[in-house]
Structure formats: C-alpha cells, structure tokens
Amino acid sequence: MEPMNIVDRVQIAPLGYEKARVKEPIYQFNADKVVLIRQDSSTDYETDYQRDLISELEDNDRIELDTLECDFFDLESSLRVLTSAIREHEDHDVYVNASTGSKITAIAAVIACQNLGATPFYVRPEYRNDDGHLEPPEEPLVSEVGEITDIPVFSLQSPSMNQLLVLSYLAEEDGATKKELIEFGKSQEFDFIVNSKTTSEEGLYKLLETHIIDPLQSKSFISVKKDGRTKRVYLADHGKEALQIFQPE
Incomplete structure (x- = not known):
C-alpha cells in the first residue's frame, strides 16, 4: 500500500x-x-x-x-x-x-x-477603548505620506501556452525579431504553425501576428520597436508580471 x-x-x-x-x-x-x-x-x-x-x-x-x-x-x-x-x-x-x-x-x-x-x-481590524468597547481611533492611522506610484492593470485571463512560451523566450533573450520568433515557434512546434498549410514567409508572419503579436500587444504584454530596417519585439512590464502569475511549468 x-x-x-x-x-x-x-x-x-x-x-x-x-x-x-x-x-x-x-x-x-x-x-x-x-x-x-x-x-x-x-x-x-x-x-x-x-x-x-x-x-x-x-x-x-x-x-x-x-x-x-x-x-x-x-x-x-x-x-x-x-x-x-x-x-x-x-x-x-x-x-x-x-x-x-x-x-x-x-x-x-x-x-x-x-x-x-x-x-x-481578510482580517478586519478592531479598535477598542480601555473599557473594551468598539470605537474609531482618535487619530488618523497615517499622518504622513510617501511616494505615490501607479498600480499596473492587466487582464487576469491567462495567455495561451504558446504565448507564455514566447514571453519566457523574450525574457531570456532580451527581445527578438519576428523572424526569430517564427523560428522559435517552429522549434517548439506551435500548433498554429505545425497545423497550417502555409509555408510562405509572408503567411508565417501573418500567423505570428494573429496568434502571438496582436493578442499580446493588445494586453500590453509586449512592445514592438523599430531597430534599423527590422522590428524587434520586447517583453513589457505587464508581460513580466504575467510571467510571475502564469509562468509555464
């Protein structure tokens, strides 16, 4: 047993x-x-x-x-x-x-x-006087303030496994060209590449845009920047946060 x-x-x-x-x-x-x-x-x-x-x-x-x-x-x-x-x-x-x-x-x-x-x-705080009765605090809980920072907002819906792998790849490589992402997708046997009849370079770029670039960019997980005659894809701050939550095992 x-x-x-x-x-x-x-x-x-x-x-x-x-x-x-x-x-x-x-x-x-x-x-x-x-x-x-x-x-x-x-x-x-x-x-x-x-x-x-x-x-x-x-x-x-x-x-x-x-x-x-x-x-x-x-x-x-x-x-x-x-x-x-x-x-x-x-x-x-x-x-x-x-x-x-x-x-x-x-x-x-x-x-x-x-x-x-x-x-x-969540544990609700209680404020009691010397007699044990509930009452609000006599003084504000905070008297001074420090730095004011923005709180990132992003979707709680998990990216697809292919998208998560791309985010991990971008984190490791510090960015990549779209051509490099297509080669990475081939090496990982992404379903939208493996199951597609498209073999032309233009067709593969369109598939990458539809399944990876557009959805990740719309959620601000990645940024696309021009680097000379090519465009490079980078992991954005929201993408880093998404990896912390949804990182592939």
Missing part, C-alpha cells in the same frame, strides 16, 4: 506593521506551516513586535516556519514571491492573509490566489 499524502494547512502572511492580524488567524485556522513574507531588509527595518512574533512562531514546536522577503511596495516583487510560495505548497491547503503587509501585497495575494487555486482571506 502506498503511503498516504498528508495535507498540511499552510498559511502565507506578509509581515507588515501588524501583529494580531498576522498571529490570530494562524492559531484560529490551526496552521501546520506558516510562510511569513518580510519586507526587503535593504529597504526597511523590522520592529520589536514583529521580531517577537517571529520568535514566538519559531518556538512553537507544532508549527513549521519559513520566511521569505519581497518589496511590499512593488507589485512584480510581491507577485513573484507570493506565487512562488503558493506553488511550492500546491499539494496542500494554502491560505493567504491579504489583510497584512501593504495594499500592494494584498492585490498581489488576491491575483496569485485566483490563478493558483489558493484561498485569500
């Missing part, structure tokens, strides 16, 4: 300037493993209460603890780390705390969960 696979309850939580909203769900959901995502140490510092929580979880013999780092205020970095953490535990029940960290990590958590089958959850 083959040994049974034991499914763990894995909880992934960005460790923002929070304690209760990180800690309480870990115990309420009886997490077997916790992956704390810490702010990149090169751009910020941790508080005593954050380090205390890490120490408490390290001392818990029942809970396995891992820690990762990302830039809480960069969507690509947050997506990359969250996606990697979810994929690593894809055989388990994975829950992601979308209420801690930053708003950027919350957006990244929901996107990653939606596309990888994990479960995001």
